[in-house]
Amino acid sequence: MGGHKPTLIITDQDPSMKVAIEDIFKSFVHRFCMWHIMKKVSEKVGVSLNGNEDFNKSFKSCVWGSETPLDFETTWKSIMCRFECDKNKWLSHMFDIRSMWIPAYFKEVFLAGILRTTSRSESENSFYGNFLNPHVSLVEFWMRYDSAIEAQRQKELLADNNSLHSLPKLLLDRGLERHGRDVYTHENFYIFQQELWIACVDCAVENKKEEDGMETLHIIDNSEKNSKLREVVYNPSNHNSICSCKMFQDQGIPCRHILCVLKGKGLNEIPDNYIVNRWTKFANRKPLFDIADNVSEKCSEFENDNKLISDLWDHFFKCVDKARMDKEKLHFMLNEVVNIEKQLDEFEGGSKQTKDDDIQTFIGSNIPDQVEILPPKMSKTKGSGKRIKGGKEKAIEQQQKRPRHCNTCNQYVTHDSRNCPQKTSP
Known part of the structure; x- marks a missing residue:
């Protein structure tokens, strides 16, 4: 990673990992996976509350829908009181560590719209599996x-x-929408398009106040069940805005409230400060490391080489863009590239390496004709053994077992006479 530490790490509630991460990465954000926590709720609150639809709806709304820490704490205490959960030790503990998993406490942290759970890591594990x-x-x-x-x-x-x-279909045919289609990838454009649609249909400026060259606008948002008033602080000099919903800080795509302001200012293009490079069509055209996939141990020492490679790719893609669908230009470019490739092959050491050559370079020695050293026996590490089942999962398995007759208690149950609870020891 070029010597850069992560800005955010999401893990499960492993205490050892928490201690180790805090010791190694001191200036970053560590949060717990919400999926793991929410999965335990039904097990920890008991059967009666688990089947209570009103409780489940209120609890999820409190966790996911709270916009500020104060909103969350007020709603949480109300739910605990209404459903008599005040004495639940697990819920009390989760409230104590609320800043580690409730989104309202880290809305300023860029999560790319997805990083509230470890699902990204789990999907990668499945892929490589x-x-x-x-x-x-x-x-x-x-x-x-x-x-x-x-x-x-x-x-x-x-x-x-x-x-x-290919081009996605426009819904509004406005300048902002057309510019978003040109800039964003399809997946991110559809998110932007939905926000712009709501900004035009369901949002309006309620009132505006100017002070010290800044404008504070209150946007009424009718897209939700209960209309909410959002505050947007707008700087006319650079079109920079901060919205109370924090969507841009979290996902990197301007929210409906900011777009409502930009639409009202008559802008036909999205300002540069709202375009996050990672969501654009050309995000992968600026390689950070060498093209051969060899990440150097000290990338900073090769910064100039990497910049040269990045510049080379940048010029190459510019040429492709200029050629576009012109067959004459494309044939000209293809011939030139083929000639350059032939000239590079003539350079000393410019021959193409095979897979065997790559392997020999990787292990630092030639591949022997006969292998005498066998791989060591596999050792069990964390996560490679049998998965520990939770209480809820065990209870479900017990319910799914077929009842059978027990000769000891003379009932149709899920055990037999060998492990009957009424069996007396000899």
């Missing part, structure tokens, strides 16, 4: 990992091709 298993050797692992990366990049190329050579 199709290529790997615990029994492969180090060299085989490296080759299979390389194949997995190639498969991911193939999907990425298909998505890039779709974004570059």
Whole structure:
């Protein structure tokens, strides 16, 4: 990662990981996975509350829908009092550590709209599980990992091709919408388009106040069940805005309230400060490291080389953009690139390496004709053994068991005479 530490890490509630992460990464944000926590609710609150639809709806609304810490705390206490959960130790503990998992406490942290759970990591584990298993050797692992990366990049190329050579349908045909279609990938454009639609249909400026060159606008949002008044602080000099809903800080896409202000100012293009590079069509056209996928141990020492490679790719893609669908220009560019490729092959050491050459370079020695050293026995590590089942899962399994007759208690139950609770010890 070029010596850069992460800005945010999401884990389950493993206490050892919490201590280790705080010790190593001191200046970053650590949060707990909401999926793991919400999954435990039904088990911890008991059968009666778990089947209470009103409780489940109120609890989820409190956790996911609270916009400020004060809103969350007020709603939480109201729910605990209404459903008599004040003495539940688990819920009390979760309230004590609320800043570690409730979204209202870290809305200023950029989560890319998805990073509230470890699902991203779990999906990657599942993906690589199709290529790997615990029994492969180090060299085989490296080759299979390389194949997995190639498969991911193939999907990425298909998505890039779709974004570059097809256009989503416009709903409003406004300048802002057309510019968003040109800038964003399809997936992110649809999010932007939905926000712009609501900004035009369901949002309006309630009142405006000017002070010290800044404008404070109150936007009435009728798209929700209960109409809400949002505050947007707008700077006319650079079109920069801060909205109370914090959607832009969280997802990197301007919210309906900011778009309502921009629409009212008559803008036909999205200001640069609202365009996050990672959501654009050309985000992957600026490689940060070398093209051969070899991440250097000290990337900072090779900063100039990496910049040169990035500049080279930048000029190459500019040429492709200029050629576009002109066959004459494309043929000219293709011939020139083929000639450059032939000249590069003539350079000393410019021959293309095979997979075997890559492996030999990777392990630092030649591949022997006969392998005499066998791989070591697999050792069990955390997560590789049998998964521990929770109380709720055990109870469900018990309910699914077929009842049978017990000769000891003379009843149709899920046990037999060997493990009957009424059986007396000899």
